[in-house]
Amino acid sequence: MRNLLHNINSAIQIGDWCVLTAGIILVAVLFQQLWSHQDATRVQIRHGDRIYGTYSLNQQRDIHVQGAMGAATVSILHGKARFSQSPCHNQYCVHQGWLSRAGQAAICLPNQLSLELIGETKPYDSLNY
Amino acid sequence: MLIKTTIEDHRIAKLAAVAIALHMLEAVIPSPLPGVKPGIANIVTLYVLMKYGFSSAAWVSMLRVFASSLLLGQFLSPTFILSIAGAILSLGVLRLCMYLPKKHFGTVSLSILAAFAHIAGQLIIVRLWLIPHASVAYLVPVFAMAALFFGLINGVIANKLLYNETSTIDTASKNNQH
Numbered sequence: 001m002r003n004l005l006h007n008i009n010s011a012i013q014i015g016d017w018c019v020l021t022a023g024i025i026l027v028a029v030l031f032q033q034l035w036s037h038q039d040a041t042r043v044q045i046r047h048g049d050r051i052y053g054t055y056s057l058n059q060q061r062d063i064h065v066q067g068a069m070g071a072a073t074v075s076i077l078h079g080k081a082r083f084s085q086s087p088c089h090n091q092y093c094v095h096q097g098w099l100s101r102a103g104q105a106a107i108c109l110p111n112q113l114s115l116e117l118i119g120e121t122k123p124y125d126s127l128n129y
Numbered sequence: 130m131l132i133k134t135t136i137e138d139h140r141i142a143k144l145a146a147v148a149i150a151l152h153m154l155e156a157v158i159p160s161p162l163p164g165v166k167p168g169i170a171n172i173v174t175l176y177v178l179m180k181y182g183f184s185s186a187a188w189v190s191m192l193r194v195f196a197s198s199l200l201l202g203q204f205l206s207p208t209f210i211l212s213i214a215g216a217i218l219s220l221g222v223l224r225l226c227m228y229l230p231k232k233h234f235g236t237v238s239l240s241i242l243a244a245f246a247h248i249a250g251q252l253i254i255v256r257l258w259l260i261p262h263a264s265v266a267y268l269v270p271v272f273a274m275a276a277l278f279f280g281l282i283n284g285v286i287a288n289k290l291l292y293n294e295t296s297t298i299d300t301a302s303k304n305n306q307h
Binding site (some may be wrong): 014031 | 232235237241242266272275
């Protein structure tokens with residue numbers, strides 16, 4: 001290891017340091033830009049491939065949505081959203097709990113309803129069955 | 130029929146053979162993340178570039194990509210396309226790097242810049258053709274970090290080979306393998 005460090009030191013000129021520093025900054029910026037889990041601002045509810053509605057997360061509200069099996073309840077509570085009640089049999093969507101980050105989604109296949117959280121910029125192109 | 134060959138041709142063939150051997154060696158080493166590889170064959174490209182100039186380096190690099198893919202059975206497969214996209218873009222960047230002042234920018238600079246170009250070429254192909262989906266963006270920081278790290282290491286090794294002058298290419302190939 002010490003040998004390696006010595007080699008690095010003797011091999012690097014001033015311009016190389018600049019390139020190296022620029023590279024480190026680039027990588028740091030890429031991590032920060034592309035891996036930041038941005039908080040969501042809106043929730044989009046879909047029934048099948050049809051958009052049922054898009055709601056701001058900045059409120060406290062229960063929305064009753066009619067799905068293929070029956071009415072489900074989507075709860076919004078100050079920046080997060082969840083399925084709080086669903087007529088489906090396995091209740092996966094309800095057990096998924098609160099979602100708060102952009103790009104997160106909860107899907108209820110039997111009832112054909114889905115939630116997708118949207119930030120300022122949408123990280124995914126689409127969400128399909 | 131005999132094709133006339135020059136000394137330069139022989140040299141390129143020898144150096145390309147070393148690069149191919151390193152490429153083969155690397156293909157055997159398992160990688161923690163698919164696509165993240167040290168790219169040790171590029172040490173040879175850098176060595177040739179600094180010692181014999183750009184056109185020799187381009188030949189060695191291209192011969193290595195074609196021959197290795199034939200040997201590994203990947204010719205014209207997505208792996209080959211990725212490989213060649215990376216090689217072409219990094220050669221392009223190296224060509225531009227020839228205009229950098231030699232006094233301040235050494236092998237390490239070239240290596241890091243070429244590594245970034247390499248990964249950029251591959252990611253462009255991945256995004257446009259293999260996984261046409263925005264989620265590819267999540268991979269970018271990881272690949273960029275790997276490019277920086279291995280670019281630095283390869284550059285230092287190439288530099289050592291060039292300026293610790295015991296190096297004929299024969300000892301060069303031995304040095305690379307540990």
